[in-house]
Amino acid sequence: MINHISIKTIDTPIKNWKPANLGRLSGRFEHRPSQDVLRWAAASYGDDLAVATGFGASGIVIMHMIAQFRPQTTFFYLQTDLLFPETLALRDQLSARLGIQFTEVHSGLSLGEQAYQYGRQLWQRNPDLCCTLRKVEPMRQFLANKRAWVTAIRRDQAASRAFTQIVDWDYANGLVKLAPLASWTREQVWDYIHRYDLPYNRLHDQGFGSVGCVPCTRPLSDGETDERAGRWAGTDKIECGIHIQPDGKIIRTSQVDLN
Numbered sequence: 001m002i003n004h005i006s007i008k009t010i011d012t013p014i015k016n017w018k019p020a021n022l023g024r025l026s027g028r029f030e031h032r033p034s035q036d037v038l039r040w041a042a043a044s045y046g047d048d049l050a051v052a053t054g055f056g057a058s059g060i061v062i063m064h065m066i067a068q069f070r071p072q073t074t075f076f077y078l079q080t081d082l083l084f085p086e087t088l089a090l091r092d093q094l095s096a097r098l099g100i101q102f103t104e105v106h107s108g109l110s111l112g113e114q115a116y117q118y119g120r121q122l123w124q125r126n127p128d129l130c131c132t133l134r135k136v137e138p139m140r141q142f143l144a145n146k147r148a149w150v151t152a153i154r155r156d157q158a159a160s161r162a163f164t165q166i167v168d169w170d171y172a173n174g175l176v177k178l179a180p181l182a183s184w185t186r187e188q189v190w191d192y193i194h195r196y197d198l199p200y201n202r203l204h205d206q207g208f209g210s211v212g213c214v215p216c217t218r219p220l221s222d223g224e225t226d227e228r229a230g231r232w233a234g235t236d237k238i239e240c241g242i243h244i245q246p247d248g249k250i251i252r253t254s255q256v257d258l259n
Helices: 019-029 034-048 057-067 085-098 111-118 127-143 186-195 202-206
Strands: 049-052 074-079 102-106 148-150 167-170 175-178
Touching: 019 034, 019 167, 034 049, 034 057, 034 148, 034 175, 049 057, 049 127, 057 085, 057 186, 074 127, 085 102, 085 202, 102 127, 111 127
Parallel strands: 049 074, 049 148, 074 102, 148 175
Antiparallel strands: 167 175
């Protein structure tokens, strides 16, 4: 069912939203419901809007919100050929429950071809290159004909994400980037999931805080509070790279305006 909603939150023409003044737009959304951001994005960009998901808890919240008013939105995920079976099972559950379709984005490089070109188990020797080949470059190509994309990252997930803006310019991919749940906490996310009885990755019940690729993800250890601590454990890597900007940061801190 599609709810027809009048968009009144932001009425400035799209052409006025340039990288330099997106901070002001983000500030106007800072204390508004996340649904307002998503409705504005859907009304502004239509088919040129894409929603990325790794099937994490935050992403499920966003997908559920959008499915209420625009289920035909493009939802995509990065198929690395290294995803957990539980993640793929969740994909199918969400598609059936929410009435949405997922676009699988693949590098075109099989694991066998990668091993032949770069050596076996590249994720152990050079995880940054592996992520670039299987995530960053395929996503960049997919977003090349889009004008905006939605991510589920939150400020409380890691120190590297602490200054995430709700609306920002993605210099790495050349389009608007929206993080509607930037100010949400982990508790708020799970409260939402339980309130609407939404399916989620059952690996979370086994101690996984964040679920990525099989060889690069482990359950959280006792005492670990950072939900992403189980990703690339034992290395100094904290991000796959899809949120990293040309200056090496997730956000250009000179643009931060959280008031």
